[in-house]
Amino acid sequence: EDVKLGFLGGFTGPIETLVPPIHDAAALAVKHVNDQGGILGGQLSMVQADSTCIDATAASNAADRLVNAENVTALVGPLCSGETIAAANSAAIPGNVVIVSPAATSPALSTIEDNDLLFRTTPSDAYSGEVLAKLLKDKGHDNIAVTYVNNDYGKGFAEALQSSFEALGGTVAANEAHEDGKADYRAEIGSLASSGAQMLVILAYVDGSGQTIVRQALESGDFSQFAGGDGMIGDSLVTAIGEGKLDGFIGTKIGRSETPGTGMYAELAKEGGLDPNASFGPQAYDAAFLLALAIEKNGSADREGVSAALREVATAPGETIFPGEWEKAKKLIAEGTDVNYEGASGSHEFDEAGDVPGVIIEMVVEGPGFKEVGQVQ
Amino acid sequence: MPKIIDVQNVTKRFGNVLAVDDCSLSVEEGTITGLIGPNGAGKTTLFNMVAGAFPPTSGRILLGGEDVTGLKAHALFARGLLRTFQIAQDFSNMTALENLMLVPAGQSGESLFSACFRRGKVTAEEDETRRRADEVMQVIRLSHVKNERAGNLSGGQKKLLELGRVMMAKPRVVLLDEIAAGVNRTLLNDLAAVVQSLNREDGLTFFVIEHDMDLIARLCDPVIVMAAGSVMMQGPMSEIRNDPEVIEAYFGGAPAAGAH
Amino acid sequence: MRTPPLRETVLFAGLAVVIAAVFAWLGAAYSVRMLTEAACYAIIALGLTIQWGYAGLFNVGLMGFVALAAFMTVLVSYPVNWTFWEGEGPMLLGQALLTLVIGVAITWGVSRSHRHGVPKWLRTLLTLVAAAITYLAVQGQLDPAATLIEREAGFVGGFGLPVWAGWVAGGLVAGLLGWAMGRITLGLRADYMAIATLGIAEIVKAFLKNADWLTRGTLTVSPLPWPVPTPQELGFVASRAAYLSVTAVIIVVLYVLLERAWHSPWGRMMRAIRDNEVSAAAMGKDINRRRLEMFVLGNFIIGIGGAALITFTTIFDPAAFAPLNHTFLVWVMVILGGAGNNLGTIFGALLVYVIWTMSEPIALAAFMLAEHWGDSFFGWDAPADLHTRALQMRVFVIGLTITLVLRFAPKGLLPEKVVRHE
Amino acid sequence: MALLEMTGIHAGYGGANILNGVSIAIDADQIGVIVGPNGAGKSTTLKALFGLLTVSEGSTVFDGRDITNTAPERLVEQGLSFVPQEFNVFPTMSVEENLEMGAYVRRDSYRHMIDQVYGFFPPLKEKRRQPAGELSGGQRQMVAIGRALMTEPRLLLLDEPTAGLSPRYMGEIFDRIVAINAAGVGILMVEQNARQALGLAHRGFVLAGGHNRFTGTGAELLADPEVARSFLGGGADAHD
Amino acid sequence: MSEFVFFLNKVVIAGLIIGSIYALGAVGVTLIFGILRFAHFPHGDMMTAGAFFALILLWAFPGAGALVGLPTAFVLMPIAMAATAAMAIGLDRVFYRPMRMAGVKPVVMVMTSIGVMLMMQGLIRLFAGTGTRQLYVDTDSKDIYRIPLGGRDLVITEPQLLLFVTTIVAVVALHLFLTRSRMGKAMRAVSDNPDLARVSGISIDHVVRTTWLIAGALAAAGGTLLALDVTLKPDLSFNIILPIFAAAIVGGVGQPYGAIAGGLLVGFTETLAVFNWTVLLRPLKPLLPDFIEIPAKLAFVPTEYKIVVPFFILVAVLIWRPTGIFKGRLNT
Ligand SMILES: Nc1ncnc2c1ncn2[C@@H]1O[C@H](COP(=O)(O)OP(=O)(O)OP(=O)(O)O)[C@@H](O)[C@H]1O
Ligand SMILES: Nc1ncnc2c1ncn2[C@@H]1O[C@H](COP(=O)(O)OP(=O)(O)OP(=O)(O)O)[C@@H](O)[C@H]1O
């Protein structure tokens, strides 16, 4: 029996630069499944649809096409939070389709009435903000300016960061939104610089406003120290700004604990020609891989039971499965042994709401790109 | 006779062009008053102000004794004043017939509510309006093109349409701006007769700008001569035609046209 | 009865075939969804055809009206948020509202003071000062209220009234905004008006996006209640068919009324105003009032359509009303169908929406085919990112279709007909 | 030899033909005048001649060359010049720029022509910096004629040149036309002031319903009672 | 003093830069608007395409800049401008000319142009992907001039200087062209009354080609310089097409100077809107009585409302001057 997964992402629209690597990571998981014996005796395939990130109408329409026309068994979910909610409520939940978002970080997702169908392989923003605040404070920054891209991601992150940072006794001298995609941010930087802070925290996307802001802030000499959230992690930032100019940039990145899975994924990704550090790439790989495991476990291409199976294959106890180990997992499942997937981006122990506890990695720019410093405790 | 149009010390400036300069004149009810003058004398500008296209820079305009300075065109129409345009202003994407059917005031079908929900009444009114428009079309000899887009009419036909509107509206006062320019002379004779009968039988007052002296002589009494933005003289055509100043400014030294 | 005209029959028959093909290809559930969305767009497009096709009003701010109407639907029909009502929020908001009312009243009074002999420049100055003080005072009261509400209750929630009430309210408020906006912009000529409407719509959208206490901002509100049973209760096809019937009824009613109006003296007057304002004014038509009437009416309809569309998608996301895409979409529907022709507009809405949604599977299928052929005939190894590029090519497919259709039917597929009286 | 010879022209605006076989011919030193009722196709004839609409049948020969359906911009280079009846100025350009546009195809100096036009229409000199769209109806007409004179054409087409002009300028226009013609320029004009126009015409054409109804010398047409009654505003009763 | 320099940096220079970009785009838009009578939506993508042409040239001739000591992309920009102009003329041939011949209404042209815009966006993404790129290659380095002035540097980068120079040269040249040259006047004539223009011997095709040539070349210049200063992204210009239209319209449609004024107006309102005036007030602190406290933030609007400020100004300007600052054309 062949099995079809759906992939929803904003191939056009504001995050169109981020989406292709994410999609490719999910496709890599599909490839691994097929290369190592396939699924349920057949092949796993993945169809794509463009959910545009910002346009809820388009997102729910795209989700609907996958659910109702393509008849997918499960969805590797949209990436932005708004479109994820739209896709879930208008197509996935009524269609009884499990939807796993690798990148939607809004806390709003936790509270949706989803019949246990909505999951994500990335922790919510609230957690990332907290961790970044602590990291900055530990490094001796007491006075920071924050600028965030004005969407659910940026806003949730910035709010969490501000409240945690202030709770730790630091000062957030400015916390200002900016719109993505503009040609120029000097005015915003000016407003931030007027607050007197030396450290600028940028919660935006590396190929969008984030890069421009870093560049212009450096050029104008208003800031010399920078930090950013997971949206800012990407070697293209360093390439674009110039090697050496960004050394010391502090970043946090979601969910790749130093489990063996991380390293294994890095190998596999390189083998497959992908950038292992791409934002949300590992999460997407995990989402697709987890769904494949759940379907295999569930024993049919039907939608019924996928959700329960997903919880089983993702959580302990069970024999540990790492990225790329499809053949092994398949065998164990066939034997009736319980498996537990420890993924590229964390161990994915889903809680009640379908969220995963966060694991945050500290990153720093060194030389030509980002380097992992280690997991933040 | 009472003054139906009374222009008092009206001035109009466009930037540094003084188009109408402290001009005072009046039109008596029931007359066909002519307005002639050299090109650029300010005649059309004066009409524009009387008809509410724009307000005067200074001065007052009375219509039937009421101060109407600065009122908008549609408000003046409601008070019984209709104007035609020197450069024909048709509704070019509507048929010639619709151009006429548009004109009558107070059509109940012009309210959205009636148009949607009181179809009987509106339809009856429409039939009547169409009948009248058809009649007018006969008079201005446009019946054969009544369903043509007005924008496709020839230059002269557009002028005729302007005149057709006057017949549709039956207002109190009509401002005619060079209605004859480009109209065939044979037809013009008939139209002049129509104007005269509207004036005599329906009591319409006409205020007429014209460069065709035959027509002025035939229709108008009195005639007002404008030059350089103000009134130069006023009187019956016979007097004006022989006034040396007018001849100099307007007829250009040559014996007045139409005097043959 | 007259026989239906050839062109209309052929076009609608063709469209029916296309839709039938979509049904066969993608199944009923998805196809009914597509039709329902298209129907909502058709309502919006009818609103726009009134404004542009009837009156020549260049409204490119329509997403502002859609957003506002959608928000009103949320406010009216979303379940009541008791945490908000039990907290201090309502009181603080009430105070802010009172301040606003007083401030506006004073500003309005001052702005008319020239009637009592105050010199104009002084009046302008005083008005500006009064407006600024009002702004600051309201802002000063609203800020703490907003913070409090956001912290304690999330946002104000709704009133839990029926959905249709939300739609009507949405239409009315959109009309009201249209009225205010019309007062400002209707004096402008087409191109200038376009940018002014766009500007005001952007302001409205920015407000909705950033007033978290009122709209939940980027956190979005979902799921919105439906006027008919939801897919979870009835299954996809049945519930969407029910929704589709509701929108279809709206379209039919609008269509009948608009046709009547268009073929009456009212329609004639509107055409005249569109054609030649100067002359229409000289024929006694009150241009400004009539254009305002059109603008408000059009926005009312746009509001209803927008509310229906957003309700259908189940989510109110103030960031989702992208300025260009949707505005283009509706404009293309109107122009391609035939501005000033109601049937054409409905046709255009259906056709363009089908193109819009089908562009994606078509682009994918085309690339797949290319990959397949390339592989089997030339041994071509398709690049790995073919799928992602294919999805991005959907915009190309849409653009190509639009240009081709316009190229061969430059007046729209069902152009406005010159009204003739035989 | 005829300077201009239109034979059997059929043309229209996309729908039914408006012209159904119009023939017009004038010699190089002649003035031709077209008269006829409104909507007869007079303007359409001139437009068809000037390449502004497509001729479906018939031919136009200018100075021995076939110019049927030649684009207007080419015709200007060949020495034709045209004053349309409507929309005949560039409204946002100043009077002087309007005149300069008239001389667009000239590579030599045309200053003297501008001065000549100003000399001819003194009001224009005063208004030379004013946009033509702000002029009075008569002043615009002066600009339109002046623009057409700028190329010093060999054949001048005028569509109702005197419409809207005061008697003084009307007289002057006619005098001027005679003078231009005397210098060897062919003139073809449409006129509603038909009596004066036919008075100076060498050739007269009466069009009605897209056909030639009468053709003859100006004097012949003036003398024809039928023509006078139907097209020139009546014979004897014009003097009432 | 240092605060004032801050103001210069953040408002004056920043406004000038972004204003110049808008102006370069708006000049083309306004010309097309004036002469061909429609709003040309793909203009932003023409800017992007121009920058991509520059990028391709950069790959082909990486050393060109080093020869003259300017950024390579700038040195090669004239070729990119020519290529973009050719592309614009080609687009006109294929898409707009047939419509023009059919005598369609302006709004249909607008819709066609939207179709073209979507196609261009698809194609640009197809060929160039969605990533960001730099127009600086290894052989150049972006010079940043820091002029010390009262305790703070006045900062300006090399591409920004080049941008100013290009804008000024382009505007002056265009002015001379439109008012002095025969062709320039013919362009205005065509925009006024195309039929009469033909009757006067003006070839419409020729005028249209020239229009696209100018618009395309300026778009390429604007796109390249913007990409040089910031980054090159496929959606680069899609995001600035709205302010560009705003600039063209508020300046007065069909008025090249209007486009400049409009561009600068929009640029400056963007920078002024969010400027924190507290910075300028701080030095006054000692002069003020104690009870007056200078707030930490004193801006016209919070940054999240920045995008609406230009629109607000636009609406205000249009109410004050209904056809734009420079009395633009009325399309009827
Ligand atoms: N909008 C305007 N701006 C500037 N000047 C104007 C404007 N309208 C008219 N003028 C000038 O005012 C003067 C009077 O023009 P008007 O049209 O009233 O003349 P007129 O008497 O009707 O002439 P004609 O007999 O030629 O129609 C003219 O010199 C004209 O150039
Ligand atoms: N653009 C057009 N499209 C369609 N029909 C037109 C167009 N222009 C003119 N016509 C029609 O062609 C016929 C002849 O028009 P034309 O302008 O040649 O008349 P004319 O003899 O010049 O009349 P006038 O003396 O009134 O100027 C008219 O019946 C008119 O309705």
Ligand SMILES: [Mg+2]
């Ligand atoms: Mg006049």
Ligand SMILES: [Mg+2]
């Ligand atoms: Mg004519």
